[in-house]
Amino acid sequence: MPLPGIPHLIHVKKKKATVLSDLDDDENDIAFADTIADTEPLAHEIFERRQSAEELDTVMDILHPDHRAVLVMAIDREEMTFDEIAEKNRQNP
Secondary structure (H helix, E strand, O other), X not given: OOOXXXXXXXXXXXXXXXXXXXXXXXXXXXXXXXXXXXXOOOHHHHHHHHHHHHHXXXXXXXXXXXXXXXXXHXXXXXXXXXXXXXXXXHHOO
């Protein structure tokens, strides 16, 4: 609400919309949308990962518990060598 005797002016600067087609490289016949990298995995990559994970779960279930423990330790603790894992297993039978 404007105060009496004081002009109340509001200047709103509108931003001009940029049309994506304006960003196309017409000289080289390249659409802007084609230059944006899609970092998400493709459908077949997601399927292959899921299938590999299921196969790994099946194999891990077959392993003897001691062997499974060694693999889990090797995967979870990448900085440990197999010698260190073997030593740890000897200490904790």
